[in-house]
Amino acid sequence: DQQVKQNSPSLSVQEGRISILNCDYTNSMFDYFLWYKKYPAEGPTFLISISSIKDKNEDGRFTVFLNKSAKHLSLHIVPSQPGDSAVYFCAASPQGAQKLVFGQGTRLTINP
Amino acid sequence: DTEVTQTPKHLVMGMTNKKSLKCEQHMGHRAMYWYKQKAKKPPELMFVYSYEKLSINESVPSRFSPECPNSSLLNLHLHALQPEDSALYLCASRTSGGYNEQFFGPGTRLTVL
Numbered sequence: 260d261q262q263v264k265q266n267s268p269s270l271s272v273q274e275g276r277i278s279i280l281n282c283d284y285t286n287s288m289f290d291y292f293l294w295y296k297k298y299p300a301e302g303p304t305f306l307i308s309i310s311s312i313k314d315k316n317e318d319g320r321f322t323v324f325l326n327k328s329a330k331h332l333s334l335h336i337v338p339s340q341p342g343d344s345a346v347y348f349c350a351a352s353p354q355g356a357q358k359l360v361f362g363q364g365t366r367l368t369i370n371p
Numbered sequence: 372d373t374e375v376t377q378t379p380k381h382l383v384m385g386m387t388n389k390k391s392l393k394c395e396q397h398m399g400h401r402a403m404y405w406y407k408q409k410a411k412k413p414p415e416l417m418f419v420y421s422y423e424k425l426s427i428n429e430s431v432p433s434r435f436s437p438e439c440p441n442s443s444l445l446n447l448h449l450h451a452l453q454p455e456d457s458a459l460y461l462c463a464s465r466t467s468g469g470y471n472e473q474f475f476g477p478g479t480r481l482t483v484l
Contacts, residue, residue, distance in 0.1 A: 291470035302375075302461050302475035303414065310470055348413055352471045357402060357427060359473060361413035 262286045263351050265362035273370055278336040280365050282349035285330065290354040292325060294334045297346045297364070306347075307334070339369045374398075375476035377462050383482045386452060392479045394445040394462030402465040403445045404473060405437055407458045414461055414475075420445060452483045 264283045272278045280294075290311045295303035309316040309323045309332070316323050322335045336343055346366050350359040375396045384390050394403065402421045406414035419427035420439040434456075436448040445462055459480055463473040 293470065293472060295475075300459065300478070300480060302377075302463075302478045305472050305474055308470040308472055346411075354471075356471065357419050357421065357465075358416060359471065364411070364413055 260285075261363075262289075263349060263360045263362040265347075265349060265365045267365050268363070269366040269368070271368045271370060272339050274341060275338045278334075278339045278343065278367055278369070280334040280336075280347050280349075280367065282332045282334075282362050283330060284332075284351050284360075286351070286353075286360075287330070288353045289351040289360075291352050292323070292332050293350045293359065294321075294323060295348045295350060296343075297348065303348060336367075341369050341371060343367060344369045375462055375464055375474055377460075377476035377479050379479055380477065381480045381482075383484065384449065384452065385484050386454075388452075389448070389450045391449065392447040392460055392462075392481075394447075394476055395443055396462075396464040396474075396476075397443055398464060398466075398474070399442075400464035400474075401442060401467055403439065404461075404463040404465070405435075405445065405447050406461040406463065406475075408461055408478070409458050418447075449481075452481075454483050457481055457483045 293308040294306040297303040325332045346364045349362045405417040408414045418437045423439045438446040459478045461478045462476040465473045
């Protein structure tokens with residue numbers, strides 16, 4: 260049972276435009292949601308997180324939106340840059356849990 | 372210092388070898404993790420250490436043996452591995468506050484021949 264789903268394996272966006280990566284979850288006990296970026300042969304890099312008591316969190320070009328009723332979160336990157344080309348994983352956990360539950364990842368390609 | 376470091380970066384070993392992977396963090400995090408990652412897959416949790424004690428073992432085969440000598444160091448001892456164990460091995464550490472953010476090291480690319 261996949262509790263965190265990223266239904267788009269890949270996404271291609273023009274440089275300078277907005278990239279929107281989506282993530283759905285099924286476990287209503289999740290309190291924390293995180294996004295990671297991963298380049299090939301490197302460890303994932305933490306990007307941004309949000310708590311279930313918020314619906315939006317911003318950090319520079321990255322904004323995460325959370326819709327609890329729909330059990331959906333999204334990561335917006337604007338403007339998209341070539342260096343944003345990577346695999347993006349969303350992850351979730353209940354408060355106090357030691358584990359993160361990861362989605363399968365979305366490969367983002369930014370085209371010049 | 373906001374970094375998790377891992378050595379070696381690459382490791383090639385035979386099925387009869389014994390080797391160790393090392394991880395270090397100086398962020399004062401008291402939870403440390405070992406993950407295994409295959410290409411095009413998310414990280415797969417192997418072990419969690421909390422306050423230097425093993426708190427989670429995700430039914431990992433005994434040919435993988437973790438060790439936490441102190442709060443900054445984490446080792447993964449490898450013995451009699453199989454070719455299918457070839458993967459990127461990631462170490463991570465976690466803050467004790469916040470939103471359960473885990474910070475990953477660069478990984479060790481392991482190839483078992």
